[in-house]
Amino acid sequence: MAKHTGNDKLKKHAVYVYSEEQLGYKFSETHPFNQKRLILTTDLLRKMNALSDQDIVIPRIATDDELLLAHDPRYVDIVKKASKGLMTSSQTESFGIGTEDTPIFPNMHEASARLVGGTLTAVDYVMENKALHALNLGGGLHHGFHGRASGFCIYNDSSVAIKYIQQKYKARVLYIDTDAHHGDGVQWSFYEDPDVCTISIHETGRYLFPGTGNVTERGSGLGYGTSFNLPIDAFTEDESFLDLYMTAFREIATHFKPDVIITQNGADAHYLDPLTHLYGTMKLYQEIPKLAHQLAHEFCDGKWIAVGGGGYDIWRVVPRAWSLLWMEMNDMELPQGKLPKEWLDQWQKDSPVQLIPTWMDPENLYEPIPRKEEITEKNKQVLDKALYHIRPHYEKE
Amino acid sequence: MIVEQMMKTNVFTLQPSHSIKDAITLMQENKIRHLPITNEIGSVVGIVTDRDIKEAIPSYLMEDQNQDIYETKIKEIMTKNPIIGHPLDFVEEIATTFYDQQIGCLPIVSGGKLVGIVTETDLLYKYIELTGAHQPGSQIEVRVPNRPGTLFEVSKVFHDHKSNVLSVLVYPDLVNNENKILVFRVKTMNPLGIIEDIRKEGFDVLWPNIPGMTN
Ligand SMILES: [Zn+2]
């Protein structure tokens, strides 16, 4: 494939936005959102010789003006005060912080602004043609709202980044979210904006947080038809997930014609994830980035910014899933077989669970699902409903 | 909740002397399906729905399309003296009226004049709001024995976790009437600790089951 030839030579292939300071986004020792997964992933990539110092770019901290592109000044002010220990939980609870999900921690403002800054760093590399693709695994905090924190997310790096792209680069953005939870914060930020298209594929809100992301949420006003939701059933497996993802992503990209693609790569749709009920395997994380990569080249001259997201099995799932994403971004052949022994040896002693020693999941990871066909059929209906308004109607009888 | 708190007060109306064509235009422009018909002093004298109109105009497939039909006056096709509601009615009450009478909308009348309208869609949306489903949260269903005090025992767990409960529904267990099902929407992304503690209290958490299977 002659994807990266000619004048791309001066340009970096892809950059990896990362510093250990990103681990400062930490609620507590026991909180499920654990950025240790960044160390585990980075180390795995290094041991695969898939990541070198030249690939790494240090994330900057987002400025107040940048945060205010997508956040209410009163909210930012509260986060800053809480960050310095000047607020009690009862004063901040209505802003979604100081709760069990999103407790106050020292320097939470700086830590959150750094995750946003990382995504902005990624944006600048791609939009200024310094790299074709950029990855900020510390970002993807898709539940952050305009005026409050939600679902472990304080500032919403993707919302800020999209506003920033619109303002600075005047580009049309396609945002696609494959986290198992609905990408509500980003969706609501651009619900009325026809120049930003959001797609979220997630477990239905029947039980799972946040509960929104129904197929009928399509945007409003001028933005009607530019929000897409694919709520899939609990127990959905790889095949059906990928069928919806691939069909929707390609049809929507063709219809919307973006200038740049942002992918949110939460890795919590895996069977082993403790918070969700989808039955995905590593196959998902092999296939998801492939199509994003392909479509970015097809529609956007390669412009692809990828961020992290959820992922609560930080030992067995996230490092493998996110490594595959980076390797796909670099056109590396996706690995088969065993993980590097040195990585397994180094981390097994810290891990409370037995690590999975291979890139792909073992066969029989779980018991077969009794109602697989019906689940697949129901998901297919969701797909047809979600795309109904962009498909030529005469094809219907 | 009373009707006054949820009714739409900006109501599109026509008079009995308007034509079917007027009704079609008004309904299409405003994307509505129900039109109260009022007289010159603003009293409700009838109602016209999109269905009444469909029944009145000839099918496109028929040969002898009679264009005059569009000029027919509304009073010829409207339902006269429709069921009406009052701003002080309870929402639960009018929900029963919708169900029993199989109607799609209820004009709200006070002092003999039309003051608002409630449609089936409004009612459904209000119900969704009441269940808390429009706010970020996780849903937890608990099967409990049908005896006094269980709601307290379960909600104590939410209190201990400092979790904000967005809504609670109680309904009978269809399988076994010795039980009830409690449905909570809780403002948290991580309900695992709560679920574990409810189970420790000895209750069944139905979360989630393979569709159609019970555990
Ligand atoms: Zn998630």
Ligand SMILES: [Zn+2]
């Ligand atoms: Zn590429």
